[in-house]
Each structure stands twice: as C-alpha cells, then as structure tokens.
Amino acid sequence: MNYYNLKPRYYFGEGAVSCLEGEFARRKFKKALILYGGGSIKLNGAYDDVVKQLQKANIDFVEFSGIEPNPRDTTITSAIDFVINNGVDLILAVGGGSVVDASKVIATLATNRSKYNTVWDYVTNPKQLQQLPIPIISVITLAGTGSENNAGSVVTNLDKKLKKGVHQQYAIPYVAIEDPTYTYTVNAWQTASGIFDCFSHLLEQYFGQNTFEWTKEIIFAQLRVLLKYAKFVIDNPTDFTSRANILWTTSMALNSTTSFASDSDWNVHTLEHAFSGKWDITHGAGLALITPTYLEIRGKKEEWFYKKVEHLGKEVFKVSNFEETILFLKSFIKAIGLPLKWNEFKEITSFDESDVNELLNHSLQFGDESLKETYLEVLNTLKNDI
Numbered sequence: 001m002n003y004y005n006l007k008p009r010y011y012f013g014e015g016a017v018s019c020l021e022g023e024f025a026r027r028k029f030k031k032a033l034i035l036y037g038g039g040s041i042k043l044n045g046a047y048d049d050v051v052k053q054l055q056k057a058n059i060d061f062v063e064f065s066g067i068e069p070n071p072r073d074t075t076i077t078s079a080i081d082f083v084i085n086n087g088v089d090l091i092l093a094v095g096g097g098s099v100v101d102a103s104k105v106i107a108t109l110a111t112n113r114s115k116y117n118t119v120w121d122y123v124t125n126p127k128q129l130q131q132l133p134i135p136i137i138s139v140i141t142l143a144g145t146g147s148e149n150n151a152g153s154v155v156t157n158l159d160k161k162l163k164k165g166v167h168q169q170y171a172i173p174y175v176a177i178e179d180p181t182y183t184y185t186v187n188a189w190q191t192a193s194g195i196f197d198c199f200s201h202l203l204e205q206y207f208g209q210n211t212f213e214w215t216k217e218i219i220f221a222q223l224r225v226l227l228k229y230a231k232f233v234i235d236n237p238t239d240f241t242s243r244a245n246i247l248w249t250t251s252m253a254l255n256s257t258t259s260f261a262s263d264s265d266w267n268v269h270t271l272e273h274a275f276s277g278k279w280d281i282t283h284g285a286g287l288a289l290i291t292p293t294y295l296e297i298r299g300k301k302e303e304w305f306y307k308k309v310e311h312l313g314k315e316v317f318k319v320s321n322f323e324e325t326i327l328f329l330k331s332f333i334k335a336i337g338l339p340l341k342w343n344e345f346k347e348i349t350s351f352d353e354s355d356v357n358e359l360l361n362h363s364l365q366f367g368d369e370s371l372k373e374t375y376l377e378v379l380n381t382l383k384n385d386i
C-alpha cells in the first residue's frame with residue numbers, strides 16, 4: 001500500500017500573503033513568532049507584508065532573526081528558549097529553506113523540551129515526542145528545498161562538523177505562502193543553487209531501483225521545466241513567469257509527489273551533507289559538484305543504473321547515450337554558473353587524503369554502507385580533479 005498526503009494549504013501568486021487575513025480568522029492565535037535569517041526579508045517586502053497582516057488581525061508578535069544558511073543546532077536552541085519564554089503559539093517562518101527547516105525543529109522541541117537534552121539528541125533520535133509541534137505557516141522566499149511543504153529539516157552541528165536531516169510529519173507547515181515576487185531579489189548564485197537542489201531532488205527520486213511510471217513522467221516533466229527556465233531566470237531575475245514556474249516546481253519536487261510508489265536514492269545528498277557539514281558550502285552548489293561524478297562512477301559499476309542514466313538523457317536531455325548524458329549535465333551546471341571542481345568554492349582551500357577519509361566517514365554514518373567503494377571512488381575522483 002502507498003500512502004500520500006499533501007499537508008499544506010497552498011496560496012500561490014503575487015500578493016499571496018493576503019491569505020493570512022482568512023487564515024487568522026479561521027484559527028485564533030495569541031502570540032506569533034516571525035522567524036527569519038540575516039535580513040533579506042526586509043528587502044523583498046515579505047517582512048513588511050507579514051507584519052501588516054499580523055497588525056490587522058491584532059495578533060501580538062515577537063521576532064527571532066539570525067537563522068544561518070545551513071542552520072546551526074546552537075542557534076536553534078536559542079530560538080527554542082525564546083519561543084518557550086514568550087509563549088509563542090504560531091510560527092511564521094519567513095525565508096529560505098534554512099529558516100523553514102529550523103522552524104520545524106523549533107516548533108517540535110518547544111513543546112517537547114523535557115524529552116531531549118540537546119537539539120542534536122533530537123536530530124539523531126527523533127522518536128521520543130509526546131506533544132504536537134507549534135503550528136507553522138511558511139512564507140518561502142527562495143525556490144529550492146521544498147521545505148515549505150515537507151517534513152525535512154537539515155541541521156548543522158559545527159562542533160562535530162556534522163550535518164544531518166531529521167523528519168517530522170507533524171511539523172510540516174499547515175499553510176504555504178508562495179509569492180514568486182519575493183524571490184526576485186535572490187542573487188544568481190543562490191538562484192542557481194536552488195534550481196540545482198531541486199534538479200537533484202528529482203534525480204535522486206528517479207534513481208531508485210524501482211520507479212512507478214506515473215512518477216517517472218512527473219519527474220521528467222519537472223526536469224524539463226527547470227531546463228526551460230533556469231538560465232533565463234538567472235539573466236532575468238524579475239521575470240514573473242520564470243520565477244513562478246521555478247518556485248512551483250521546487251515545491252512539487254519534494255513533497256512526496258515525485259517519490260510516489262517508487263524507490264529513491266539519496267546518495268548525492270548524503271555526500272553533499274558531508275561537504276557542507278565540513279566546509280559550510282551552499283547545498284545546491286555542492287550537489288552540482290558531486291552529481292556528474294556520482295552518476296558516471298555508479299553507472300559504470302551497476303548496469304541498471306547505467307541504463308537509467310541513459311534513459312534520462314534520451315527522454316529529457318535529448319541526447320543519445322550515457323557519455324552524452326553526463327556531458328549535458330556538466331554543461332548545464334556550467335551554464336547556470338555553478339562549480340564542477342572543488343577549487344571553484346571559496347570555502348574549500350585544500351582537499352587531501354585526510355579530507356576524503358573524513359567525508360567518507362560522515363557519508364557512511366548517514367548513508368549506505370554497501371556503497372562504500374562507490375563513495376570512495378567519487379570522493380577521490382573529486383579530490384584529484386583540479
């Protein structure tokens with residue numbers, strides 16, 4: 001049996017935030033938290049719009065800012081204390097995937113504080129919850145993760161240099177507000193990284209061993225949309241149609257639609273989390289670095305995988321074989337300004353044998369032991385490719 005449940009109510013389009021009037025009337029809240037990152041929401045209008053709606057509805061609110069890209073367990077801990085001390089009963093997560101990811105952990109641990117000593121304890125063992133999380137409304141401002149409509153949160157522990165995902169179905173935002181105009185201010189690097197993050201979500205869900213035909217076609221259709229708009233939106237950041245198509249694709253690409261009745265393969269993400277845990281690089285750019293090498297190496301080791309790579313190339317990239325599929329992917333990554341070599345990242349100043357071991361250990365801790373040789377070959381190939 002397959003289970004499929006889309007949780008949020010979606011409000012999509014310019015001015016979508018006005019839905020808050022109806023949402024606030026439907027359910028009474030005493031005190032809201034506006035959760036955000038480094039301040040981009042004050043430049044794109046999202047902050048002002050949310051504040052206006054709260055004021056109109058006479059809902060008291062407090063703010064917590066400073067959620068980092070690749071959110072840290074320590075910052076999340078401070079936010080949990082803040083939420084508890086302020087008696088918050090609604091979280092408005094306004095920002096990119098990092099803010100929305102953090103909101104789910106905050107919402108969950110604020111009502112289950114006694115169950116865990118630290119945020120990291122929860123991330124590594126999320127099964128001891130008793131209370132439902134505080135409700136979340138997401139206002140997404142960066143198209144990429146799909147966090148606005150899924151259960152995932154990825155948390156970074158800088159002390160341990162670890163990055164790990166945790167899933168909490170009950171913390172999925174119950175309302176997702178998606179206004180493509182909020183994404184106009186996302187710079188070229190973050191736009192491309194968000195697009196490639198989504199591209200990778202689609203590939204990782206396609207590359208499971210068994211894929212339901214319907215799901216495969218939905219994945220391919222969404223990859224085509226990304227290919228159609230990716231370069232254009234980077235050159236034309238305020239083009240509504242492109243931003244809207246990209247934003248909706250990124251949501252629909254990671255909310256269980258594109259994994260319906262199918263196996264997934266999250267190994268590129270497993271490897272990337274080791275990179276961003278260690279060097280704090282942008283997630284989508286890290287995926288771009290790893291993906292072509294992973295597909296090439298795994299395809300050459302396993303025939304079924306090779307055939308899936310080739311099928312993807314023929315159906316979506318309109319090329320004729322395995323090698324051309326890898327080349328197409330590399331040229332797409334280059335065209336949208338993302339790196340193909342580690343020394344293109346300003347954060348990575350050296351990459352040697354000990355780094356390979358560290359990345360391998362991280363990947364094996366959270367990934368698939370049976371792919372150890374593949375991981376190692378991918379890491380060594382990336383290390384040597386300068």
Ligand code: NZQ
Nearest residue numbers: 037038039040069070096097098141142147152154185186
């Ligand atoms: O902090 P602010 O000032 O808001 O600036 C952010 C940040 O510097 C900026 N930004 C966001 N919206 C903007 C904007 N700048 C201008 N205009 C706007 N409208 O962009 C920078 C990056 O933001 P971040 O939220 O970190 O990016 P993203 O959405 O790519 O999220 C990345 C995080 O999500 C995790 C990643 O591992 C990473 O930690 N993931 C979450 C997933 C999930 N929940 O399902 C799945 C993904 O695979 C991913 O692992």
Ligand code: ZN
Nearest residue numbers: 145197201269
């Ligand atoms: Zn991702």
